[in-house]
Amino acid sequence: MSQWEMIIRLVLSGVLGGLIGFERRSHFKEAGLRTHFVVAVGSALIMLVSKYGFTDLLYTNAISVDPSRIAAQVVSGIGFLGAGTIIVEHQFVRGLTTAAGLWATAGIGIAIGAGMYIPGISATVLILVALEIFNKFKKTVSYSMGRADLSPDGINPALDTLKNSKIKISGIQVNRHYNKTDKDLEVRLTFRIYTKNQNETKKIMVSLLKIPYVKNVNIE
Structure with a gap:
């Protein structure tokens, strides 16, 4: 293979990875265009090295070359980047789609680096189309995250207020912790509200704030 064709593969990998990164950044996700671009180009480069970097050893006695061994490490190694984009907040997980996108971008880079242009391009188009479709579907069933800080006596009244609401509320979590300043037991209530009606x-905010034991409420 010529050096120029290798460069073309690297450029194409970067373009395809950048497209997925641009889609992620347009939705204000943690990993955007630059991250996906670098992952795609790096994966393609590793695949090229794995496939063509040891051709001078092919005819050396007692040495066997397995082109898949180095490339296989990309699949497991990309997990470290993916883990960095996953955020756990109040027992709710965010960033899984972006982590999966990085993993898929690495696969696209490997495919292009191996010369599998049609599968690599097809995977990129499929991922972009699927993300857009699911993002539009998600908007139709969007939800807001709610948090309320209260004293222990307000748990039952607050739960009754949420359960008696006319709109869908799920993912209710009750977390107890001690206030380091006053050394009093405090409670944080987290929940999801499925509605577009402000x-x-x-x-719901007003109803919760009417409870004497509720200190503050935040819904975003």
């Missing part, structure tokens, strides 16, 4: 959201 008035309904405000009604």
Whole structure:
């Protein structure tokens, strides 16, 4: 293979990875265009090295070359980057799609580096189309995250308020912790509100704030 064709593969990998990164960045995700571009180009480079970097040893006695061994490490190694984009906040997980996108981008880079142009391009198009479709579907069932800080006596009244609401509320979590300053037991209530109606959201906030034991409420 010529050096120029290797460069073309690297450029094509970067373009395809950048497209996925641009889509992620347009939705304000943790890993964007630059990260996906670097992952794709790096994966393609590793595949090229794995496949063509040891051709001078092919005719050396007692040495066997396995082109898949180095490339296989990309699949497991990319997990470290993916883990960095996953955020756990109040027992809710965010960033899984971006982590999966990085993993898929690495696969695209490997495919292009191996000369599998059609599968690599097809995978890119499929991922972009699927992400856009699912993002539009997600908007139709979007939800807001709610948090309320209260004293232990307010747990039952707050739960009753949420359960009696006319809109869908799920993922209710009750976390207890001690206030280091006053050394009192405090409670943080987290929940999901499935509605696009801001008035309904405000009604829930007002209802919770009317409870004497509730200190503050935040819904975003």
